[in-house]
Amino acid sequence: MTTKLTSISDVRRFFHNNKEPVYFISATNFNLLGIGDWVGNFRHINYINCFDDKQKNVFVPKEKFPRDFESIEDINNYLLEHKEVIDYIRSRGEQGVAAFLMFDEHTEEICEQLGLRVAFPPAKLRSRMDNKIETVRIGNKVGVPSVPNVLAKVDSYQHLLEISKELGTHDLVIQSAFGDSGHTTFFVSNEDEYYRYAEEIEAEEEVKIMKRINCRGSAIEACATRCGTVVGPLMTELVGFKTLTPYKGGWCGNEMFAGAFTQEVRDKAQEYTNKFGEALREEGYRGYFELDFLIDMDTNEVYLGELNPRVTGASSLTNVAAFAHSDVPLFLFHLLEFSGQDFDIDIQAVNDRWAHPDSIDSWSQLVIKHTDESVDLLTQAPESGVWRMAADGSIAYDHYDSHPHAAESEQEAFFMRISGVGDFRYEGADLGILITRGRLMDDDFQLNERAKAWIDGIRGQFAGQSVQDPVVEQVAVNHAVGGGNFKIL
Amino acid sequence: MAKQLAFRTVHEPQAGAKWQSLFELHWSAYERWFLSEGERERPGYLAGFNALRRHMPELLPTYERLCALAGGGDLSSRMLSLYRPPAYITGCSQAVLANGNSNVLVRNYDYPPELCEGTILSSCWNGRQVIAMTDCLWGVLDGMNDSGLAVSLAFGGRTVVGDGFGAPIILRYILEFCDTTPEAAEVLARVPTHMAYNITVNDAQGRYVTAMIAPDRKATIKRVPVATNHQKKIEWYAHALASETLIRERQLSILVDDDATTEERLVSAFFAPPLYRTDHRRGLGTVYTSVYRPLQGRVQFHWPEHEVDLSFTHFPETNFTIHYGPRHHGAG
Numbered sequence: 090m091t092t093k094l095t096s097i098s099d100v101r102r103f104f105h106n107n108k109e110p111v112y113f114i115s116a117t118n119f120n121l122l123g124i125g126d127w128v129g130n131f132r133h134i135n136y137i138n139c140f141d142d143k144q145k146n147v148f149v150p151k152e153k154f155p156r157d158f159e160s161i162e163d164i165n166n167y168l169l170e171h172k173e174v175i176d177y178i179r180s181r182g183e184q185g186v187a188a189f190l191m192f193d194e195h196t197e198e199i200c201e202q203l204g205l206r207v208a209f210p211p212a213k214l215r216s217r218m219d220n221k222i223e224t225v226r227i228g229n230k231v232g233v234p235s236v237p238n239v240l241a242k243v244d245s246y247q248h249l250l251e252i253s254k255e256l257g258t259h260d261l262v263i264q265s266a267f268g269d270s271g272h273t274t275f276f277v278s279n280e281d282e283y284y285r286y287a288e289e290i291e292a293e294e295e296v297k298i299m300k301r302i303n304c305r306g307s308a309i310e311a312c313a314t315r316c317g318t319v320v321g322p323l324m325t326e327l328v329g330f331k332t333l334t335p336y337k338g339g340w341c342g343n344e345m346f347a348g349a350f351t352q353e354v355r356d357k358a359q360e361y362t363n364k365f366g367e368a369l370r371e372e373g374y375r376g377y378f379e380l381d382f383l384i385d386m387d388t389n390e391v392y393l394g395e396l397n398p399r400v401t402g403a404s405s406l407t408n409v410a411a412f413a414h415s416d417v418p419l420f421l422f423h424l425l426e427f428s429g430q431d432f433d434i435d436i437q438a439v440n441d442r443w444a445h446p447d448s449i450d451s452w453s454q455l456v457i458k459h460t461d462e463s464v465d466l467l468t469q470a471p472e473s474g475v476w477r478m479a480a481d482g483s484i485a486y487d488h489y490d491s492h493p494h495a496a497e498s499e500q501e502a503f504f505m506r507i508s509g510v511g512d513f514r515y516e517g518a519d520l521g522i523l524i525t526r527g528r529l530m531d532d533d534f535q536l537n538e539r540a541k542a543w544i545d546g547i548r549g550q551f552a553g554q555s556v557q558d559p560v561v562e563q564v565a566v567n568h569a570v571g572g573g574n575f576k577i578l
Numbered sequence: 579m580a581k582q583l584a585f586r587t588v589h590e591p592q593a594g595a596k597w598q599s600l601f602e603l604h605w606s607a608y609e610r611w612f613l614s615e616g617e618r619e620r621p622g623y624l625a626g627f628n629a630l631r632r633h634m635p636e637l638l639p640t641y642e643r644l645c646a647l648a649g650g651g652d653l654s655s656r657m658l659s660l661y662r663p664p665a666y667i668t669g670c671s672q673a674v675l676a677n678g679n680s681n682v683l684v685r686n687y688d689y690p691p692e693l694c695e696g697t698i699l700s701s702c703w704n705g706r707q708v709i710a711m712t713d714c715l716w717g718v719l720d721g722m723n724d725s726g727l728a729v730s731l732a733f734g735g736r737t738v739v740g741d742g743f744g745a746p747i748i749l750r751y752i753l754e755f756c757d758t759t760p761e762a763a764e765v766l767a768r769v770p771t772h773m774a775y776n777i778t779v780n781d782a783q784g785r786y787v788t789a790m791i792a793p794d795r796k797a798t799i800k801r802v803p804v805a806t807n808h809q810k811k812i813e814w815y816a817h818a819l820a821s822e823t824l825i826r827e828r829q830l831s832i833l834v835d836d837d838a839t840t841e842e843r844l845v846s847a848f849f850a851p852p853l854y855r856t857d858h859r860r861g862l863g864t865v866y867t868s869v870y871r872p873l874q875g876r877v878q879f880h881w882p883e884h885e886v887d888l889s890f891t892h893f894p895e896t897n898f899t900i901h902y903g904p905r906h907h908g909a910g
Contacts, residue, residue, distance in 0.1 A: 152652045154617040170622030172645075172652040199624060 094425075094432040097416050097439070103430060104128045104421055110185035111424065112178070112205065116164050118147055119505055119522055120190060120404045123492045124420055132181075134174055136164050139505050140473050144491045148177050161191035169199045178203055186427070190400055208427035209399070210374050218374050218398040220266045221297055228393040231368040233361045236262075236383055236392040238299040243290050246283040253298045260301040264395075265293045274338050276301065304383040305534060306394065307350065308343060310407040311362045312422040313375045317436035318366025319422045321407040322449045323358045323382070325349050327529070330536055332544050335460045335516050342455040344528055345406045347446035350384060357391040358382050359444060365396070374398055377423040405454060405524065409493050412448035452493070453529040455540065457547055459508075459518045464562055465553030467514050471521065473506045476546070478539075484546035493524040501525070502543060514553050523547060581858050581902045583691040583865065585879075587886065589893045591702040593640070598647045601715055604695055605654065608715065612657045614664050623652050626659030629743070633769045634751045640703045644716055660714055660747035662772050665739045670732035671853050672720075672776075673830045673844065674803040676784035680841045683728040683780040683870040685720055686848050687711070688821070690861035691902050698879065698886070700893045707890050708753045709877055711868065717746020718753060720868050722877060724890050725757040726782025728870035734774025735808040735817055740793025742770030745777065748791075752779070759785040767797045776805035782872045804830035821862055825852045845869055849880065858902045865902075 094100055107129035113121045118133035118140075125131040125146045138149040150173035158164045168174050178185065187205040189196065194212050209215065217223055225235045241252045243263070253261060263275045263286070275286040278301070283290075290296060306326035312319045327333070327342035334341045350358070362380055369378060379401045381394030400420065408418035416439055425432055442448055474489040478500050488495075493503040502525035508518055529540035536544075556562040590596040612620060621629075630638055641658065648654040657663070672685035687694070697712045710721025720730035729749045748769050756762045759781040766777055766789035774792040788802040790809040798809075807823040818824065833839050833847055847853055848867045855864045867880040876889040881900050 150652065154613075154653075156618055167622065170624035172623035172650070172655045175624060176650065202624070202628070 092431075094430060095434065097434070100417055100421060100425060100432070100434065101127070103428075104417070104424070107131075110178075110181045111188065111208075112185055113188045114165050114168055115190050116161065117505070117507060118144075119507075120400050120402065121188075121408065121420060122405050122505070123409060123494070124418060126492070127418060127421060128424065130181075130185075134168055134177070136168060137507060138509070139507060140491060141509075143473075143489055147491075148174070150174055161189075162193040162196060165189055165192055166195055166199065169196065169203065175203065178205070186424070188400070188424075206427075208424060209376060214373055215398045218369065218372065218378075218396060221264050221395050222266050222295055224393065224396040225297060227368050227372065227396075228365065231364045233365050233368075233393050234390075235297075235394075236299045236302055236304075236385075238297050240295055240297055242293070242295050243298070245291075246280050246287070249277070249283065249290075249298065256298070256300040258300050262299045262301050263290055264297045264299070265289070266295065266297075276338075302383065302392075303386045304392070305350075305386060307358070307382045307384055308379060308401070308403045309358055309362050309382065310377070310379045310401065310403055310419055311366055312377050312419055312426065313366040313370050314422055314426045314434075314436065315375075316432070316434050317440075318363050318370075319419060319436055319443075320359050320362045320366075320440050321419050321443065322347075322410070322412070323350055323355050324403055324406060325530065325534070326381070327455065327536075331460065332536065332541070333455060333460070334458045340402065340456070341458070342453065342529070343403045343406055344451075344453040344530055345410060345449065346451035346528060347449040351389070354384055354389060354391055355444070359440070361391060361393065363440075365393070369398070376426050377404075377420065379403060402456065405493070405522075406452050409524075410448070410452055411450040412443040412445075415448065416442065451527050452524065453527065453540075454522055454524040455529060455544065456522050457520045457544060459514050459516060459520055462516050463555075464513060464515045465555050466561075467508055467510050467512050467551060468554050469550070469552035470506055470509045470512075471504060471547060471550035473504060473521075475501055476504050477501050478542060478546065482542040482546070484543070484550070496525055499525065499527040499539065504547060508551075513556075514551070520551060521547065581691050582899050583694055583696045583902070584897060584899045585696040585698065585866075585886075586897045587698045587700070587888065587893065587895050589700040589895055591700075591707075593643055593647060593701065593703060597644065597699075597716075600695075600697055600712075601644075601648050601654075604715060605648070608657055609653065611664060612653065617653075619664075620656055621659075621662050623656050623659075626656050626661035629661040630659055633743070634747075636704070636755050637747075637751050640716075640754070643703075648715075658715065660717060660744040662741060663714070663744045665773060666744075670730075671806050671826045671830060671848070672730040672732055672778045672804065673834055674778060674780045674786040675834055675839060675841060675844050676780060676786050676803070680844075681780070681782070681784045681871065681873050682841045682844070683720075683722075683730060683778065683786075683872070684845055684848055684867070685730040685732075685778075686853055686855070686864045686867050687719055688855050688862050688864050691858065691863070691865050691900075693861075694865050698888065700888070700890075704754045706754060709888060709890070709893070710750070710753060711866070711879075713746040714744060716750060717744060718749035719746060720870070721749065721753050722870045722872055722875070723753045723756075724875060726872035726875065727753065727756055727758065727762060728780045728872045729753060729762065730778050730868075730870075732776045732778075732805050733807050734776050734790060734792060735821075735823060736774035736792060736813050738792060738794050739773055740770075742772040742793050745771050745773070745775040745791070749777065757781075758783070759787055763787050763789065763799050766791055767799060774809055776807070776809065778803070778805050780870070780872060803834045806830070820857075820860065822852050822855075829853065841869075845880075849882070863902055866900075 111131045114134045133147045184204040260278045265273045308324045310321040325344045379397040383392040383394045475487045477487040496503040506521045645655040707724035710718040713719045722728035752762045762779045771791045777789045780786040788805045790798040806827040812818045869878045879886045
């Protein structure tokens with residue numbers, strides 16, 4: 090047993106010298122881009138080959154079939170049961186640490202058999218924490234308020250009005266316990282709107298009924314450790330832009346910059362996140378988590394939105410900014426917490442450094458989906474790497490790199506291709522993710538000109554061939570309508 | 579329309595280049611079959627591996643060797659585990675004659691010839707010589723080992739499909755690791771099958787059983803010398819009618835119960851209707867007749883105009899083509 094780690098440089102050295110294989114198993118390696126630079130023997134095991142075999146630490150099984158996966162857990166279980174993946178893991182020592190975006194109890198069984206230690210609290214606990222209704226209760230317990238709400242089962246529109254009377258409005262937002270990115274958030278201000286979603290709402294045991302407020306979405310990532318909760322910066326969220334996503338209220342990116350919200354709001358969010366981290370530890374949860382805060386634009390109140398007890402789509406930004414590089418990326422605190430290595434780090438000092446405006450350089454990301462209803466087969470797709478925008482707004486491939494940092498200025502962007510040649514392009518399909526320095530929204534939270542130019546530029550790099558065979562089109566549409574249509578990030 | 583099937587006898591004690599070329603020859607057809615209900619319907623590699631490890635662990639080294647020879651890929655390895663393969667049905671009649679004078683297992687394999695591999699493989703993978711008509715590249719339709727254990731399978735005539743293995747792999751397991759009928763019976767009672775099968779086993783001491791195995795009920799294993807394509811009562815009338823399972827069973831039962839029945843009489847009954855079937859158009863015609871003599875370690879494969887006589891000491895490698903159709907053209 091090595092001696093207790095007491096400083097950040099100890100932590101860096103510990104991971105640089107790491108010998109035990111660490112695997113991030115996921116559809117793509119998007120969420121933890123660049124972590125391999127910090128952790129020895131770090132490997133991504135992915136379903137989608139975003140880097141066309143150019144990236145040494147990314148392993149993608151070659152023999153694959155187009156499948157309608159039902160969830161991210163489903164993809165991960167498919168990967169872990171795949172012979173090429175098993176052979177790969179065994180060739181590297183038949184032991185190691187596994188990290189995921191999502192996993193379930195079956196994943197845990199497979200990992201146990203393969204000799205992989207899951208670096209997360211048990212799936213059962215995570216799934217309980219992931220419940221939006223449970224999140225409200227945990228927040229209430231420790232003084233982290235949610236938007237005024239009622240938790241109840243809904244039987245009819247009349248019933249909805251009755252039970253939500255105390256909210257003092259008919260303008261409501263209804264959320265089910267589980268669900269992501271705009272798929273299960275219903276905006277209901279009249280009976281017609283209610284009936285559009287009635288079946289889904291009434292099928293739930295209990296829903297969260299909120300007063301609709303004029304708010305901005307924000308995201309903050311943190312890691313609950315034995316020495317305290319490490320808190321990243323408060324990021325804005327890009328939500329529901331029609332040029333990016335077909336889903337109303339669907340997440341489509343983030344921005345991180347020092348002045349994203351007022352100092353007062355940022356302090357509040359940090360305080361709440363700390364409290365919530367402690368509450369999670371009391372529930373038995375530890376490690377990486379993300380909180381969405383809803384900032385009321387009229388009152389500047391900070392409300393708890395939802396909890397994602399995991400790595401998320403915002404992790405790609407949290408782990409690249411200046412503060413992450415001046416200390417260590419947030420995800421390393423997570424790995425450390427699950428490493429079995431003893432440590433005693435001054436978390437307060439880390440949080441103070443990270444909260445300093447100078448620590449937060451500005452980064453943004455866009456998740457670009459196919460927004461048309463059309464279905465076609467991609468014949469051309471832009472390569473992952475660094476792209477450069479000319480003065481006239483046109484873009485061109487500059488060079489290959491796997492790290493967002495390689496985009497050096499606002500004229501450059503790191504693009505990670507998700508849908509590639511030979512894939513179906515259907516409504517809601519993820520085309521790719523663009524990460525760039527600087528902002529992509531203006532102060533009114535609208536996409537700025539640069540963002541629009543990048544979106545147009547990237548879309549222009551894709552070309553498809555319409556599907557001639559009606560059977561093939563049917564398969565593609567089923568894929569789109571069926572299981573393929575979930576958030577893979 | 580005349581159909582034909584090329585048969586070959588292959589002797590390769592340790593699986594190697596010959597098995598590999600058989601794999602390459604048949605893989606595209608098996609891949610199509612394996613994917614016929616969609617790739618997602620088939621269990622993952624780990625599930626097949628775990629099922630083998632749980633139910634037939636001694637088979638794992640052979641399985642792994644064959645997977646490697648097949649290229650080590652995911653799909654081929656999943657298919658080779660024969661764990662929950664696509665559903666398939668066959669015909670078949672089989673009977674044991676074991677008394678003071680005789681000890682023989684005879685069977686007709688009734689199936690579409692184009693879906694049969696036609697490979698008679700002589701191997702010694704686990705220190706035990708096995709001669710078998712192969713199916714699914716290493717599974718067994720019928721065969722025997724050098725301890726004098728002979729086995730044969732017939733479809734059980736029920737449509738139920740469940741969690742378990744394709745029967746050919748269970749027969750392979752029996753031939754690789756059992757010496758006697760009681761040992762084989764223990765395996766048949768224990769290892770889950772994904773469809774209904776009637777498995778007849780006979781050993782050098784003339785001990786025989788027929789096991790009716792199915793995914794939805796406990797195996798029935800009785801000292802019954804004959805089996806066709808139903809289990810207890812008829813459940814699937816159309817198949818029973820088309821395959822004439824009851825008529826065949828009755829004839830076989832009469833024959834084996836008659837003290838005057840000799841091996842020759844039994845075997846020749848398999849060459850004539852109702853046991854010998856010519857309904858090749860519907861895939862219910864007889865593809866071959868095999869006669870196992872466990873005591874002598876000898877097996878004969880018969881066609882109307884061709885015959886192959888093989889044993890553990892005499893196993894020449896040959897190729898020949900059998901034509902099926904209204905008129906028999908014999909070996910070509």
